[in-house]
Amino acid sequence: MQHRSTPLARALGAAALLSAAAAWGAASIRSDTGPRLDILVPLALAASSASGWLLVSRSAPLVEPLPVTAPARETIPGNLGAVRRDWGLVATAYLTVWAPYVMRCGRSR
Numbered sequence: 001m002q003h004r005s006t007p008l009a010r011a012l013g014a015a016a017l018l019s020a021a022a023a024w025g026a027a028s029i030r031s032d033t034g035p036r037l038d039i040l041v042p043l044a045l046a047a048s049s050a051s052g053w054l055l056v057s058r059s060a061p062l063v064e065p066l067p068v069t070a071p072a073r074e075t076i077p078g079n080l081g082a083v084r085r086d087w088g089l090v091a092t093a094y095l096t097v098w099a100p101y102v103m104r105c106g107r108s109r
Contacts, residue, residue: 003060012053017088019046020095020102027105039106043099 023042 002063003057004063006056006060009053009056009060012049012056013088016046016049016053017091017095019043019049020099021091023102023106024095024098027102036106039102043103043106 019042023039023046026036026038026042
């Protein structure tokens with residue numbers, strides 16, 4: 001079953017995504033001054049926010065199923081609605097793919 005979304009879980013998830021995006025943006029600026037704390041600190045914040053999001057999401061109450069109000073259809077509808085894209089998932093996948101590159105840029109050269 002799925003868990004309910006809580007305001008704390010949403011805030012932690014948004015903080016993780018924004019921190020990862022900030023680290024990725026900082027990695028696009030070149031610097032040869034040693035360890036890049038402007039990259040490593042947002043990555044650490046993103047990791048801790050993502051861990052907190054995971055714990056809060058898993059401890060949230062379960063979603064109660066809605067009562068059935070209509071009988072099941074006998075045929076498949078001919079006109080299906082448009083597919084909604086989950087842009088949060090797209091952003092998360094993009095930032096996850098680029099995280100190793102950003103981490104490499106954050107280390108000293």
